Amino acid sequence: MSSITPQEIKQEFLKSKIGIVGITILGILIATSIIAIIAIPVETFQEWNNPGNWISYPKVAIPIWVNLFMTEKIPEHKILENPNIQTNSDGEIMLSSHKFGVNFDYEFFPNDFIYVFSSEYSESALLQMSVTRPDGIELELLSTSLPYSNTKTIHSERIFSTDDAIKKNLLLQSEIFDFDLEGLSAEDIVFSDTKTNEPLKGNYVFSI
Incomplete structure (x- = not known):
């Protein structure tokens, strides 16, 4: 053998x-x-398994390169940083304005938008959010008080476009649009033409 x-x-x-x-x-x-x-640092693996991180980096976000093969562009997932910041004080009142600009050039409405922030303050603080559209119309999105604190504190929060307060504020401005806003999401309203419910392309400035 x-x-x-x-x-x-x-x-x-x-x-x-x-x-x-x-x-x-x-x-x-x-x-x-x-x-x-x-x-790869160990922290990266820990963040990968942290569900909170996937809110800013959603797993279902479509890769940017997909639009290279599309005749009609799909909104890309974007993280807007480095806003234009202006700070003014009037006695004991401090006013801070953050402006984020985005060029919207897509044939479809975005799925959502999220504002993530941390604010240091004491006593009372008011958060207001609005957006100036390409047609010059300014929409009021939100006006809400942050939790009261007797001492200096840092408050962190995420505000989602699905917030009921945002939708309610948009419905209060329904006279701007020539169509019924009922049943539409906040994104479908904010990024819509006023004549028809179709995406309005151009530069948007979100002010907080």
Whole structure:
């Protein structure tokens, strides 16, 4: 009975192109895993498993490159940072304005928008949000008081476009639009033409 030597197994394996490709792919995967473990900080893995982080970076967000193959552009997921900040004081009253600009050039309405903030204050604080549209119309979105505090505190919060207060404020401004706003989301109203419920392209400035 003849035995097969390791050298013969090696020679037979090298003759198989599929086997070589398989080993190459396996080697690449192992090398990538090792590099990821070494190069990526532990905090990144912890954030990956934190559901709160997926609010700002949703799993279902469509990649930007999809629009390269679309005749009608789909709104991209954007994170707006570095706003234009203006601060004024009038006696004991401090006014701080943050303006975020975004160029909306899509054929569909966005799914939502979120404002994430942290504010340091004492006693009472009022948060107001509005948006100036490409047609010059300014829509009041929100006016709400932050939790009262006797001492200096830092309040962090996320405000979603699905907030009932935003929808209510938009309905109070329904005379601006030539169509019924009932049943429409806040995004479908904010980013809509006033004549027909179709996306209005151009520059929007959100003021907080």
